[in-house]
Amino acid sequence: MSTRLLPPAFRIPRSAFCIPRSAFRIPRSAFCLLLSAFCILLSASCLLLSACSPTPAPLSTATATPPNLTPDTVALDTATPVTPTSTPPPQNTRPQYTLDVQFNYTNKSALVNETIVYTNNSTDTLTSLVLAVEPTCTKSFFLNSLAVNQLPITNYQFEPENVQAYIRHRLEIPLVTPLAPNGQVTVQISFGLILPTVADFRDETDLCSQIYGYTAQQVNLVDWYPFIVPYMTGKGWVLHNPWYYGEYLTYEAADFDVTVTFTDGATPVIASSGEEVSSITATSHEFKIEAGRTFALSFAAEYRVLSTTVGDVTIYSYYFPPYEVSANAVLKATVQSFEIYVQRFGPYPHKTLSVVLGDFNDGMEYSGLYYHSKGIFNTYDGTPSSHLIAVSVHETAHQWWFEQVANDQGFEPWLDEALATYSEIVYYETVQPEALASWWWTYRFDPYVPLNMVDSRIYEGEGQRPYWNKVYLNGAHFLQDLRARIGDEAFFAFIQDYLAQMRGKIATTDDFFRILRLRTSADLSDLIAQYFQNPH
Numbered sequence: 001m002s003t004r005l006l007p008p009a010f011r012i013p014r015s016a017f018c019i020p021r022s023a024f025r026i027p028r029s030a031f032c033l034l035l036s037a038f039c040i041l042l043s044a045s046c047l048l049l050s051a052c053s054p055t056p057a058p059l060s061t062a063t064a065t066p067p068n069l070t071p072d073t074v075a076l077d078t079a080t081p082v083t084p085t086s087t088p089p090p091q092n093t094r095p096q097y098t099l100d101v102q103f104n105y106t107n108k109s110a111l112v113n114e115t116i117v118y119t120n121n122s123t124d125t126l127t128s129l130v131l132a133v134e135p136t137c138t139k140s141f142f143l144n145s146l147a148v149n150q151l152p153i154t155n156y157q158f159e160p161e162n163v164q165a166y167i168r169h170r171l172e173i174p175l176v177t178p179l180a181p182n183g184q185v186t187v188q189i190s191f192g193l194i195l196p197t198v199a200d201f202r203d204e205t206d207l208c209s210q211i212y213g214y215t216a217q218q219v220n221l222v223d224w225y226p227f228i229v230p231y232m233t234g235k236g237w238v239l240h241n242p243w244y245y246g247e248y249l250t251y252e253a254a255d256f257d258v259t260v261t262f263t264d265g266a267t268p269v270i271a272s273s274g275e276e277v278s279s280i281t282a283t284s285h286e287f288k289i290e291a292g293r294t295f296a297l298s299f300a301a302e303y304r305v306l307s308t309t310v311g312d313v314t315i316y317s318y319y320f321p322p323y324e325v326s327a328n329a330v331l332k333a334t335v336q337s338f339e340i341y342v343q344r345f346g347p348y349p350h351k352t353l354s355v356v357l358g359d360f361n362d363g364m365e366y367s368g369l370y371y372h373s374k375g376i377f378n379t380y381d382g383t384p385s386s387h388l389i390a391v392s393v394h395e396t397a398h399q400w401w402f403e404q405v406a407n408d409q410g411f412e413p414w415l416d417e418a419l420a421t422y423s424e425i426v427y428y429e430t431v432q433p434e435a436l437a438s439w440w441w442t443y444r445f446d447p448y449v450p451l452n453m454v455d456s457r458i459y460e461g462e463g464q465r466p467y468w469n470k471v472y473l474n475g476a477h478f479l480q481d482l483r484a485r486i487g488d489e490a491f492f493a494f495i496q497d498y499l500a501q502m503r504g505k506i507a508t509t510d511d512f513f514r515i516l517r518l519r520t521s522a523d524l525s526d527l528i529a530q531y532f533q534n535p536h
């Protein structure tokens with residue numbers, strides 16, 4: 001595999017800042033569906049097509065030409081979590097997902113039985129449920145049957161073949177009996193997946209996930225099952241249009257019980273969002289996670305695994321044999337940052353955290369799991385002043401800012417990305433303060449341009465690089481200036497309050513400033529005007 005170092009001005013790979021779960025790809029799915037039979041028989045040659053995972057090309061600041069998307073109809077700038085006011089809710093009101101996955105590792109397909117027990121936590125009576133079905137982007141999803149409270153449903157609205165990604169990823173299920181506040185309903189979905197090959201991350205016109213699918217070495221199931229999107233009283237269902245960069249999905253905290261059975265007798269190593277609770281047979285494993293946002297799985301026959309424990313949490317680093325040195329460095333940085341974030345922000349709620357070396361040049365956070373880019377593994381030089389380390393601690397921080405405190409990633413991406421980027425500073429100032437002074441602010445922030453657009457939606461990004469600059473870099477600068485203004489004590493007291501109050505919820509910019517003002521009476525109007533488009 002060739003590794004071409006990029007010139008310094010461009011050396012931040014796309015994955016350096018968590019890149020899109022999404023982007024637009026029509027031909028690949030058609031290709032794979034049409035040739036799936038060949039892929040079964042000639043899997044080696046098909047896999048080779050996806051085995052090339054070159055070093056990231058220099059970033060383009062050009063804005064990709066948008067498809068014919070309609071504007072989002074859901075506005076969610078001021079929504080706050082809703083507390084039912086009438087009868088007391090059931091004890092656990094989080095959605096309960098049970099997924100039984102029959103996976104054929106040889107031909108990279110699956111049959112899945114999904115059950116969702118959903119409680120209406122809003123104060124509205126719901127007449128339908130809206131689900132996101134992301135594998136429709138690659139046309140790799142096949143709905144077999146659907147039932148609500150055991151009754152088969154056929155009058156759902158779903159167009160998985162529609163050419164528009166924003167139409168085909170929406171499944172609306174009418175409810176024969178409207179769901180009152182605190183009411184509970186059970187949805188059963190049977191579906192199939194024929195996985196695509198992982199997309200070429202360099203294709204900036206691609207709206208689909210550039211992680212979901214398989215490569216020569218790896219199978220990645222991310223955003224692979226239909227999930228009920230958050231419902232906000234007065235705002236409706238939060239399901240935004242796919243976009244080329246940035247994340248657009250919003251997740252409620254939910255409980256997951258996932259069983260994977262390899263129907264062809266395969267026994268690959270499994271990396272998972274959840275803790276393995278039972279190894280039913282050599283080919284069947286059950287995983288659970290509570291209050292997770294999105295359940296990811298990764299399979300590879302050749303994974304090696306390093307691990308260490310921090311308290312009652314086990315942190316894993318999954319890698320391929322040539323990458324042991326980098327995998328060790330990633331594990332060490334993840335553990336170090338994990339300990340720092342526990343101390344500075346608050347506790348981690350899960351039993352496991354897995355880092356998975358992606359067989360692609362991309363990185364992304366999921367519940368209890370993040371992918372790390374092979375391109376960044378390739379460029380590791382053994383020093384702390386390395387993107388391998390900076391990205392490790394950034395992605396680890398998303399287990400606080402994304403996983404514990406979620407946000408509307410499409411409309412308010414700064415809430416998790418600015419905090420995750422700023423968390424890099426919190427790591428470096430603790431572990432390697434000299435690297436922070438000599439490297440981080442200059443090198444990692446090399447393309448920084450001051451702008452007052454921290455509160456941009458992803459759709460206002462005007463391209464990947466400008467989007468990062470507006471949201472990540474300016475967001476981190478804002479947090480640094482805020483900390484200087486109010487002092488370390490008030491700043492970290494606020495961060496801890498924000499985590500404690502919003503854990504398990506979907507925070508908004510209003511929540512951020514409301515909780516901040518509980519910890520400081522300082523006049524912040526000049527800072528807000530300097531960094532934000534809107535008053536806060």
Ligand SMILES: [Zn+2]
Nearest residue numbers: 017018417420
């Ligand atoms: Zn990020």
